[in-house]
Amino acid sequence: MAAYLLRRGIYTLLSLWVIVSAVFFMLRLAPGGPFDSERALPPEVEANLMAAYNLDAPLYVQYGRFLGDLTRGDFGPSFTQKDFSVAELIGAGLPTSLALGIGALSLALSVGLALGTFCGRRTGSFADGILMSITNVSLALPPIITGPILILVFAVTLSWLPSGGSGSAGHLLLPVIALALPYIAAIARLIRGAVAEAAREQFIVTAYAKGIGRQRILWHHIMPTAAIPLVSFLGPAAAGLLTGSVVVEQIFDLPGIGRYFVQAALNRDYTLVMGVAVIYAMAILFFNLLVDLAYGVLDPRIRFDR
């Protein structure tokens, strides 16, 4: 197990290095620089700016400095948000992004699990048909569609909830729903299938024959089996929630790091893009590691020491 973790740790660091290097060079290749705006700058002013942000050094020197700073956890100053360091900006935005992501994941899991088990135990029934048709539709509706509809209905028309911004739980409700909807549908369908299939297994039939209670069979025998496909789904889903939050934060004006990502890329704010990219990459790699470890817990056939 320890050897496995060490190996995975090394792979994760390597992946991280490849990702940040790719982002670093892609950004420098993009046309336009952080100080290109409508107002053109005299050469002496531009030289002052380039020197202040170390952009006057050769590219390999900049890259070396960047990697050095990164290992110390220093992302440097933001090029465009001049009054904040990248670390301060991420510190300010991360709680909002986490609240959004965790909220959406919890909603997707709880509603998805409930719907999935409900339908899985009644496959072919009328309720199952209706609910699965609804999930089919919501699977096809990304937040970029549902977000504006939710705003139009619940904020602009009914005036029940704020249409954007942050500051209260009410501000998070619509974004969480918009982000969670496709995942509720996906999880519900996954669990429904797994529950229905597990219920037909020999050992479940045996359990029923032994007179074990329905709830006990569901939670102790069916769910652990049904959870394996769910866990496989959750790795990419967590990554999808993160990247999906970039869109949702834009639609709902939420001050999370996803919003910085878009703004910073458009502004060629090299350090801020790098900072957010590193956070995203770390989160995705971490979730994948978590999923792989969870397999071992759920399925005794999987071993890490080979």
Place this chain on the structure above:
Amino acid sequence: MALRIGTLFCIACICAFNSVAWAERTTAPSHIRIATAGEPQTLDPHRYNLRLEETLLNDLFMGLTTFGAAGDIVPGAAARWHTSDDGLVWTFELRKDLYWSDGVPLNANDFVFSLQRLLDPATAASLAYFMYMIDNAAAVNRGAQPTTALGVRAIDEHTLELRLEKPYPYLLERLLYPTAFPVPAHVIREHGSAWTKAEHWVSNGAYTLDEWRPQSHVRMQANSRFITPPRISQITYLPLANEQNAYNRYRNKEVDVIGAFPATELDAVRRTYSADLRLSNLLSMAYLVFNLQVPALADIRVRQALSLAVDQRVLTDQVMRSGAAPAFSFAPAMIDDYDSAELPHKEIPYADRLSQAKALLAAAGYTQQNPLRVTLRHMSTLENKKINLAISGMWRQIGVRTQLQQADVRTHFSALRQGDFDVAWAAWVGENNAEHYLSLLQSDIGNVNYGRFADPHYDDLMREVSLTADASQRNARLQRAEQHVVQRYPVIPLYTMAVRRLVSPHLQGWQENPRDMHQSRYLSWPESAR
């Protein structure tokens, strides 16, 4: 069980929502919420670069001159001033009741420190060149001279003297920009670049910084030491870059003022929010620029033909329909005390213009078999696409094959500066003087003369202008220069941009103005709203 978890979660969400007051919904009577076009990048007046930052900085600081409620130039920290006969020495007498928000008196030395800081290369101020008219400013900013060589000194505590390199009659207007605002030397010396943090904040304007949550809001509180305490005690600026989001939040009463709503909603707004709608023209110029280094466009007949075929009125009234006004001169028609030189073909019927244009193209060697091919560069915003698509359609009528090329704002202006285009859309938001626009066509102005237009006679005329101290004489010379250049067709003026604001009809003191500048200290809510 699983069902119960889901139900519990939903109930928890609803309870959380109900228990936490939807804070933004109800405002205190002396609080105002204003949407800005985006997130400010800094609140350091010397490092600012965006128009939206000018709005915030005008609430936080006061320069020697400042804006009146109608956007006019009024005395600020300076009570009065006078100029030497040659226009080179400006002496400002400061008010005697000036204090920083921490109670420290503010005097002429603060202005000396501030201008030196602006031009110090270490500050890396991107708009330092706004004050290059001061003696030695460019040399100081280049690092060739020490900051003490700058032509600024405090004669005594209440008298400031600025020495200029060349006469500059528009100085009072230029002093309105944050680049000339005073910054607190005593705080900067103590906290360095962290002086802009809310906990260290000290300024001399009507408001002080209370809290800045990036991408969420900037909150300001009234400064009790300001010369006249403002009636609105708290301002929240919300960065709403997306016009649709801003419009939604205004309709949901989450903000009191927004800077723009989608142009496509203009008709709906006229019906439902006629009392809130504030349309005005911004001192600005949107234009097409020709790259003179492209051989086809170096031919004046081609430029004239392309200019003849563009119908500005169709663009503003039928394509954009956003309230923008058509423009026929490079210096905006709304500039005070100035008669802009208009395109000679302005009053010719469009059909005649098209036949003239075709004849010019034929004379230049372009026929149906050998049509003129140009690329037209523009920004990738919806409105910009529509405009440039319409222009390519207009050119099609005279047989020109146009290829459209779009990019985001940074890439676009970077390409323009590098001369990587044939014809390009550009815009300039400027001052209330023609020189600010016409200087863009000088051959020695640098890469902001995107098309590399170079006309020795025009350069001579503009040099004459720059040596003239008297404002009315200077304007007359500018007019002569513009009359000459308009016939060389370096650009096609298109329109002056429109500001489409929604302002709560209860708010008092809001006045439209050509700079779209509104200091919050002039605003108030009526007694009945309390």
